[in-house]
Amino acid sequence: MLLSVTGVSKQFGRNTVLENAGFSVREGEILGLIGPNGAGKTTLFECLAGLIAADGGTVRFRDSELPPDGRKHALHYLPDTIRPWPDQPVRWVLSFFAALHGRPQGEAQRLAAALKLEGLADSRVGSLSKGESKRLLLGLGLLAPHPLLLLDEPFDGLDFRQTREAMALLRDTQAQGRTLFLSIHQLNDAARVCDRLVLLSRGRVVGEGTLDELRASAGLADGGLEEVFLALT
């Protein structure tokens, strides 16, 4: 097991956002975190990354406990709604991020080509459209050399063709032996790209497994992820 999460809880004032959340991430898989808006997906990711202090719970990485201040050495979390360094050109942001993480500059260039960012290399990040900005963020996430990547809504803002290309890129990354944990609210996208799924509803994990396993635990003979999610929540 790459990552084991048990009993993670978080309250903001009287509002319970995460309640005793627990699940596992297996080595080399693409795991999807599924849930509607407000289910606590982003809070869970930020707790795992150590960017929010959880009220309780433990995180183990390859059987060793991983304290919050050590998380950045094991996993990298890419937030959804950020627009980092808006005054800098795309080229600089990718080069700088690669250098920060000790990655060769050729890798930044390769990802820029794969994400069709080369034509935007001299554009300021602040001037990018939502989809372009999402592609840049995806590039930054994949530049981080960590064994486990947490990507928050990696397909949000991408059109159909771009989503397919991004999925192919994530599959390539997986094929290199890295593990991806994606937060996705579009169930169709999740079903297409993820090997296993964690269902989150109102801060609680209500299911974990492959689509078939989830279908079985929901008592459904057939049906898609949407039906399974509705049955389990």
Added chain:
Amino acid sequence: MGAWRRYFLPSRSSISVSPTEQPGRRHRLPHQHHRFEWLLAHEWRELLASRAFWLLLVMIGPLVGHSFITAVDTYAEASGAGGGPAALAQGLSPLDGILVPTFGAYDLAVTLLFPFVAIRLISADKASGAWKLMEQAPPGLPAILAAKGIALLAGWLLAWTPGLLALVLWKAYGGALYAPELLNLLLGHLLRVILASGIAVAAAAIATTAASAAIATLGFTVGTWALDFVGENRGGLLQKLASYTPTSALRVFEQGQFRLSTVVVEAALGLGGFALAAVWLPLGRKPMARAAGSAATAAALALVLWGSAQLRPAWDLSENRRNSFSEAEEAALGKIREPLRVTVFLAPEDPRLIDLDRGILSKLERILPAVDVQNASHSQTGLFEGSGDHYGEIWYEMGGRRVMSRSTTEPIVLGVIFGLARVEPPAQTGEREYPGHPLAARPTGAAWIYYLLLPMVVVAAGWLHFKDRS
């Protein structure tokens, strides 16, 4: 590939982590110096992307220029330009007449403009979400803050261009410069900007928005002004504290003094601001941990400040030795080994106390091994003290012997102290007096440079910089 090479810094090999590797030291340590170069380059680019910084650069030229031109004109008039009566040459010092007013413009800029530049370097990262990425990046918080601090300092040194140009112009007009007092003054201004950076960075780290940070920083500045005012009128501990406010500390350097305690206290306060920022910037830290970290930082800083304030070494670097007795008197005073206790019955607002303090006691403190000054006045002004209150008396005590004097005049007080210490007063040796540097020169060409050329150069550079980023 060629286009991407545009940003390449000296190349290093990859340190990508194997997907099966345990997270650990190998991930963090290699090529940290290489990462730091990138961090520095990035923070410099972020500084240049700041409109506030460019605005500061545009404004600083005319500000410094106005101060310089006015100072040169006034100095020329005092030197007898235009056929008017000249002041005594000994009273004409370039430190007071040119350097302090010219660089005084920087004090204004560092108080009212620079904090906005410093705040942006933190707040922009927080607002754009970049901080979430930076916090997870390998260089770590100390390296990131160091890079921001160095970039700010480099930016400020760039803003010094008009001031350094003023020195060149002054020399070109035939003016005199005395290197020790000039470098000392520049050090004072450098410490002033380190302190301002620390306060602004701490405010930006603690506050949620840049606007709140700006209000907090200006609030701190106004607070130090209030402390200056209150300390001057109250004396005692408040006066001691007030002597380390940015304005008072800068005044020490403007007087040509290098006081180790002032240097260390100002540097410690500036670095303390960065330490406080390091406590508040990590996003995943709980409020209690932040409170504890802040308290620990404040306690450590208080300890350092208390220790620094005890440092006695001080040097008079002014060319006219305004902070020193004559060399013969200092040699005679150097023979005194016993501690001197001075009890002063003068109110803090009494001008005689100010004369005594600045003209005699502060000089004595630099030379004698131990000087203990007690203020025994009962009021703020001394206007209503009764005859039994000993008002106006100054008691000197050494080795069990006590002498009272009411004078605040240097030769009389020194005579009292030599008598008390049983040390032979020095004979008048006819030491070379400070000749002064009168110069009746007009600031030729300065107005063109400061009001037209420099702003145009900055605006053109800014236009070229932002043109590529539209």
